Amino acid sequence: MRLADISPATWIAIGLGLRMALLGWGTYQDANGPLPYTDIDYQVFTSAASYMYDDCPVQLIAARDPEEEYEDLIDPPVAKGRCAQGYIPAAARLMIQMEKDFLTMDKDTEIGRQEDPVAQVMTDLVPTIYKAFKPIFRLLAGLGNPYRRETYRYTPLLALLLTPAEALADNGYWPDVVQGLFGKLLFVLADIVVALLLWDIMDIRSEAQSANSKASKKYGWLVGLLWLANPFTAQISTRGSSESVLGVLVLGFLDVTIRGYPERYLPTIAARPKGKKASVAGYLPDPSRWSNERVLAPLLFALAIHWKLYPIIYAAALVPHLMSSESFRAVIRYGAISVYCLALICGTVYALWGKPYIQETFYYHLSRTDHRHNFSPFFLPAYLSTKLPSSLTEADLFQSLQPILGFVPQLLATAYIGFSIGGQDLVAALSFQTMAFVALNKVCTSQYFMWFLWFLPLLGPHLSFPGGKGEMFTLIGVWVAAQALWLSQAYLLEFKALDTFTRTWLASLVVLAAHALLIVRLINAWALARLQAQTVADKTPTNGKQKALPASIEEEKE
Template identity: 30%
Template sequence: MLYGLWQDSTMVVKYTDVDYYVFTDAAKYITEGESPYLRATYRYTPILAWLLTPNIYVSTLFGKTLFILSDVTVGFLVYKILHLRHCQHTTSILCAQLWWYNPLPITVSSRGNAESLIAVLVLGTLYCLLKRGRWYQATAAVLYATSVHMKIYPVTYALPIYLMLGWHYCKQKQWLPFRLHRWIQYDIGLNRARVMFVAIAVVSFTALTTICYMLYGNQFLEETYFYHVTRRDIRHNFSPYFLMLYLTAEEQGSFFLGLVVFIPQVALLLLVAFRYCDDLPFCCFLQTFIFVTFNKVCTSQYFLWYLSLLPLVIPQLRLTIRDAVAMVTLWFAGQGLWLLPAFYLEFKGVNSFIWLWTSGLLFLAINVWIAYKLITNFTHKPICWQGQMVGLPRKDLLTLDEIISIAFHKVTGKRKVTHRRTGGKLKTKKS
């Protein structure tokens, strides 16, 4: 943040994100009793502008400080969730540090982007859902409703959360053969947990939306929600659909074509929700990864949506070092190949649309391969209402959690207490 002050004052290229100036201007309008939507390109809930009014009264650095503190909170929630799922303490700390020291979220938050606020709401929802008690469930519903109000994409978690709340109440500790009555009762039927969560979430979302609508009218709905549904970004866009939408922008039926591209996205989201709802952190991560990859608009800041969930998945991955390095290298290389023609198009005026579109297709293929590797090398670890683990299958390769446990024992020689679930009962063993 301090470096950003220096760069903003000495260099032509500014460190602070242009969106941060938009947030600050919108907050200024609020302090003057006006609508935040008087600021052109402010397309967010007015709650964000309300939160940043101290930018006007206190300091222009208040918002950046808030985003950085939210970034730190995300790492803390990562640790709490992994600890709740009986990961080793060392593993939980390491995964939290993977977020804390990740240069991408550090840069995004310090530049003044608000994505860390959404990450706190999403991870807070997951943490409360994994805890025991009605108060935690009620808190999860409020946090979830707030996250959907702030950004649309968490709405994709509604189905897996609903399904998970039914799975938790199943008395069996193993997968049962498909039966219609069981599917109706546990997968789609109502129970107390589902009714409570849905009711609180709907009331909370409705209350927030109604208050904002009463204050700012249809402009609030248009800028906060409708714009993002109908948006077509044809320039700064990783999406493989951008060229098609660009070429058909002025033709009849272009709006319908924009809706058709949602079909593969929705189909994959439904498939993942039903398949992995019993492991909610992985399900939400995979859904977010698919949502961003197949979305008709895809920008760099969207990557933070699933990167904030990735540390929750890492302890259950059985990847070789070669595969892990290949995935990271290809992911960054795919972005680099896209950014080069984007630079020539934006700053040099070179017609590089075909090159840009081809790079987007390659980046899509890389992300599909990464998703395949993550799914095939993922250790399925269902969760239950008390936050316990059941049904952890054993394979030849070790998970990160097991590798760290063995290394800790070898290096320190200390006796560690490990937990293993056998036959639905948690057994404690000293090694």
């Protein structure tokens, strides 16, 4: 049986089977192995969820007299650092502390009875209203602070997503099993949703190119092979990393974006009648009207940025894409909705969790100097800067500027790629932007590779390597070999306590070079495929009518 003949349902079954097997093995290894299978990040997530669910003692807070100082409402003295520190929980704490005042309002005062009928009505309504909203007040007042867990640098929504496990465990439903597997099963489910989105995006692009059959039927095996049946992606989610949830948001925003603002493919518009301007007008559905997709797309984009800051780099690709799909009006519309939704989401989260949210999810990343070894070459300069004498003014200056300077190559590379390619192929632009961002990031670990791996099944059908499959496998081999070289040195440094800092840093440079080579060769392969498709289009007689063109060079050969 050919890979192309395997149905999506079969691929999903294979993916689920692989992940269930890894979950079983991981449970065994955690209990018996010398090294745990579960990632340390999962322990951070579950601890943060536990602190959020049941760490703020609402009973003790309610028993106190109404606080006179606002700071004592934000951070109650009886539970320092344990409660959510936003305006909304603070107001809720004040409400429950004033419960006696609300429930014992004097209805027999002369004012309430004679002089002010409105006040009399209010004294009747206030206790009733308070009783109705009391459960909500207590829920908000007792909302915990997930940032009490050290090293939790994520949105509180992630911890909130895992709180059902804490509620089940709190009620005696197999606490150890539920807390150990709930989040992992959620991330596995997100893996499946990612695959479904990939297939859907393939079909959308196929329809936009007037293909005769759905691309998911022909190239769906790429999703199965590179994502569902890939041991690397499977072990990331089963170890407890939440990257697949981010994948749902990123691919969700991409899916809805190209529905509302179709991509402008060169193969699609190349066969236009003579004299027509290079525009998608007349070849794609009229994009001038508002639609659900045009509201949902920027909303998901904003949510993806809130979840993890880096998707903001995709704005550089969205601008030329929106302009080529419609006009500058689309850029204004998309940008305005995105900014509004992002402000609404971040504002709501800030109103609930306060300053710790801003500090840990925004300021921390701007000032972060991660001196732990990772694939990035930045780790060694950061490490050395912490060892220089503090009396050196130059060292202090470098240490303060290094986190900011680290963003410069990332921003320049991703902006250039986005503006250069976004108007031609949004999927390719996002793919190459992400690869460049990960390669140049101050911190680069294996789970970050997930950020561009979920684009590869979409990019694959639109690549044509000059050296054929041999070149493709060579690039994969170079990429894997570079990581193996780095891991060999990092193992000696971390687990054997050998002084391999220099060799690890040199291996990091090799990894960076491998990423650079991969990006350059993939861009060349993408450009070659488009050039070949353009050549075919120019040689194809149209007789004044648009002709369906190959989505990739593979279709041309057939």
